[in-house]
Amino acid sequence: MPTVPRSISNGSHNDFIKRFTERESQKRVTKKRPKELTAAQRAGLRRQLKSVRFLKPAYADNSKINIAGILRKWKKYCESSELGPWKPAMETADKAMAMDFLDYPCDTYKITSSGTSWEYIRQCKQLYSSVPGRYMDTNDSKEIHKLHDDVLIPLYGLRPPIANGKPVLGTDDLLTFKLAHDTSVFPLEAHHV
Incomplete structure (x- = not known):
């Protein structure tokens, strides 16, 4: 573990902390809050x-x-479904259109993970709140999630997000890695023997 050089004494740290604290307290004082509103x-x-x-x-x-x-x-969904311009279609979107749109990327693109399609649901909700300026109905959202879990995952054979991906390491794997690369326990010369 690195040691602190003797040339740096506690006094210089204390001076730094004191100057920093004074500067921060001055910043707080100079910030003016707006006046309290009247009735x-x-x-x-x-x-x-x-x-x-x-x-x-x-x-x-x-x-x-x-x-x-x-x-x-x-936009591609609106074009292929012949819904007209994308913005009016988004403003009039309902639960059925949202469900159909969720099916569209699974059907059109090479989606293999349920995590990807789940991400599309989240992004679709963000788009929906950005364009028409309202949140998706909570009950409709629950129905969309049910469609995803009960219909789309089995229909398109979507795998769980981590399956066939990078393996998740446990604490025993980390310990093995640490021991194998710790030269204080196993000196480098011992590895080459």
Whole structure:
């Protein structure tokens, strides 16, 4: 284990911590909070919020990339199903269309894992909340999951996500790896004998 050089004393660490703490406390003091709203301002805020139908989620960059990918599949689905332009089709989508769309990539693409099709469900929900500006109905979502588990997995022979993939290591495997590569227990010379 590396040792701390003697030239660095506890005093210099304490100085650093003190300066850091002072700087952070100054940042907190300089941040000004908005003034507390009056009763009339609160009433006005409530009137404004009544007109807000849906606050679109602020997705992370990776989620936006996933949504763009599922949007490409949605556009191809709309074209092959002759639903017309993709956006109006998304805005009028219902449970039956969502179920049919979930079947589409399983039927069209070479999907072999139930984890991939499960991911399409999640991404489809994100796309749905982004375009029409509302969340998918909870009961409809449950029915879509049942279709996935009870119909699509057996119909397309989708395997569990980890089957035929990378093996999952247990703690005994990790211990074997550690012992095999620990030169303090087994010196390198012993390996070449």
